[in-house]
Amino acid sequence: MAGVLAILPQQIVFGLALGTVYGLVALGYTMVYGVLFMINFAHGEIFMIGAYVGWWVLALLLQAQVGALHPAWVVPLMLLHAMLFAGLLGVGLERFAYRPLYLRGATRLGPLISAIGASIFLQNAVMLSQGARMKVYMTSLLFPRTWRIQIAGASVSLLVIVMIVVAGLMMWGLHLLVQRTKLGRSIRAVAEDREMATIMGVNVRRVIAVTFFLGSALGGAGGVLVGLYYTQIDFFMGYSAGLKAFTAAVLGGIGNIRGAMLGGLILGLVESLAVTFMNPAYKDVVAFVILIVVLVFRPMGLLGENVAEREKV
Amino acid sequence: MATAGWQRRMAWVLGAVAVVGPLAAPNDYWIGVMARICLYATLALGLNIVVGFAGLLDLGYVAFFGIGSYLYAFLASTHFGLHLPFLLAVPIVVVLTAFSGILIGAPTLRLRGDYLAIVTLGFGEITYLLLINLDRPVNITGGPSGIIGIDPPAVAGFALSRNTQYYYLFLATLALTLLASGRLRRSRIGWAWQAIREDELAARAMGINTTVAKLQAFAIGASFAGIGGSFLASWQRSVFPVNFLFTESINILAMVILGGMGNLLGVVMGATLLVSLPEVFRDLQRYRLLVFGLMLMVLMVFRPEGLLTLQGRHDEEAEPGA
Numbered sequence: 001m002a003g004v005l006a007i008l009p010q011q012i013v014f015g016l017a018l019g020t021v022y023g024l025v026a027l028g029y030t031m032v033y034g035v036l037f038m039i040n041f042a043h044g045e046i047f048m049i050g051a052y053v054g055w056w057v058l059a060l061l062l063q064a065q066v067g068a069l070h071p072a073w074v075v076p077l078m079l080l081h082a083m084l085f086a087g088l089l090g091v092g093l094e095r096f097a098y099r100p101l102y103l104r105g106a107t108r109l110g111p112l113i114s115a116i117g118a119s120i121f122l123q124n125a126v127m128l129s130q131g132a133r134m135k136v137y138m139t140s141l142l143f144p145r146t147w148r149i150q151i152a153g154a155s156v157s158l159l160v161i162v163m164i165v166v167a168g169l170m171m172w173g174l175h176l177l178v179q180r181t182k183l184g185r186s187i188r189a190v191a192e193d194r195e196m197a198t199i200m201g202v203n204v205r206r207v208i209a210v211t212f213f214l215g216s217a218l219g220g221a222g223g224v225l226v227g228l229y230y231t232q233i234d235f236f237m238g239y240s241a242g243l244k245a246f247t248a249a250v251l252g253g254i255g256n257i258r259g260a261m262l263g264g265l266i267l268g269l270v271e272s273l274a275v276t277f278m279n280p281a282y283k284d285v286v287a288f289v290i291l292i293v294v295l296v297f298r299p300m301g302l303l304g305e306n307v308a309e310r311e312k313v
Numbered sequence: 314m315a316t317a318g319w320q321r322r323m324a325w326v327l328g329a330v331a332v333v334g335p336l337a338a339p340n341d342y343w344i345g346v347m348a349r350i351c352l353y354a355t356l357a358l359g360l361n362i363v364v365g366f367a368g369l370l371d372l373g374y375v376a377f378f379g380i381g382s383y384l385y386a387f388l389a390s391t392h393f394g395l396h397l398p399f400l401l402a403v404p405i406v407v408v409l410t411a412f413s414g415i416l417i418g419a420p421t422l423r424l425r426g427d428y429l430a431i432v433t434l435g436f437g438e439i440t441y442l443l444l445i446n447l448d449r450p451v452n453i454t455g456g457p458s459g460i461i462g463i464d465p466p467a468v469a470g471f472a473l474s475r476n477t478q479y480y481y482l483f484l485a486t487l488a489l490t491l492l493a494s495g496r497l498r499r500s501r502i503g504w505a506w507q508a509i510r511e512d513e514l515a516a517r518a519m520g521i522n523t524t525v526a527k528l529q530a531f532a533i534g535a536s537f538a539g540i541g542g543s544f545l546a547s548w549q550r551s552v553f554p555v556n557f558l559f560t561e562s563i564n565i566l567a568m569v570i571l572g573g574m575g576n577l578l579g580v581v582m583g584a585t586l587l588v589s590l591p592e593v594f595r596d597l598q599r600y601r602l603l604v605f606g607l608m609l610m611v612l613m614v615f616r617p618e619g620l621l622t623l624q625g626r627h628d629e630e631a632e633p634g635a
Contacts, residue, residue: 039427109370110613120602124606292432292436
């Protein structure tokens, strides 16, 4: 037990870092659900592709031998490329796989199955083009192992602080965008009532596309952060990460931006503590049990309204 | 668009072809493929009851397939030293798998559409994780190395051994499940399922007990998987957790969707295509899932009602005028 208590602060820091990233990826699910009432099943794959884009940026920089790589400019560069690529991919997906369905007014199962197809397609496209073997992130070149600080008995690497700060800043930026700008107001209007928003002159198609771009870009950024943290990525990483981020979104109340962040933090902490106290083989079971329990007993999540039974408007 | 009468005639022709099929098969391997088609068609018909008839999108159907396979392995193998005869073991497995359908279905009753899909997916993943991890502290499932030494089907001292024999067993079972599905669809329960699929609120208002009807769909759908699971275990003579991954759920779901949800002949056709095409295009095996994903998207965008559809079936998703 003393051994467990000794590593507890470490596990909490680990959980916080993981939780902010879950929150970041969860935002993609929540925003898309907010405007379209659909689960973008392929969001996990967008996250995975973000991780690959980040890897490629780093690999090309190393190849070009530009000299000393300092994280202060390399990490933003990786994030920027990953976000742009992931965002555009999200828009493309919306345009070709989902828009034809929602324009036709299809029921909820059609878009979900189309999203599952997109997910399988993207996973295999990455596997075929990038190889099935995992790729290694050269994190140690950016963040030397000696860059650590002591906080409350835990030895925290600078990378973890960067992760928390980057994810926090992005969430804050998104919050401002949605609450304070004209674009944000139209996103909220579409989420509230799509038909009424159309009548009020909101370009609904554009708003939905922008929402996909924003959510996917955040997912791509999450992919880079997770790649830097775990240092290994593969084409299948999006599946479980996507399910966990979705769990986080549901836990906080889907469609609710602050809920996604809260759900991410709780899930990250619970999961890292579960690994400490129980058989790590059941680590993934924890997330699924939380998901099922929340959906069955409190489908509206911690901060949300009840949407599990709400019909498509 | 196919009419019901046309489909019935097609069914008779296909049935006749299936019976003489093994004579035309180039070798034993292809008879094995045909047996697998029948096995998967039975599974797809089970999922069709949940997804096609009742409109409940179950993404974790493979859990029932896995539960059925492992239950048969428990009852008839050297693993626990139990060797129940085939004709006793299969009914027990079917009843227990149906019960597992009720257990998994019950918590999802209040959920609709995509939420139900994600929860069933969660149950599927939990089942897989349990199968792969329950070799410790007490060895129940054999962990990643599964269970081997499973008894083949034997009736009155005669044990099946050749692929042809399995093929006819599976084909006969498929015929029975087809018949049962057709009967169910035109039964009181079947109409209740279809009412729930079209509009749950209205169904409830019409006096349908939606709770009971949904649980019936889960239980009967799962029982088909129990049959399929017993057959797989006794045919392979072994079961492994990797037989029951999420991709398998999607594979079976795609069989149901490809042929047109709720359409029996379509579901059998979907199973035939999705089992045999990868065999025909062996060299393109690497691209199988890529094409598969693309197919799901294209199908949903251009032909959400599937390849075969019954004329006159009310379908909200059909395009206007189609």
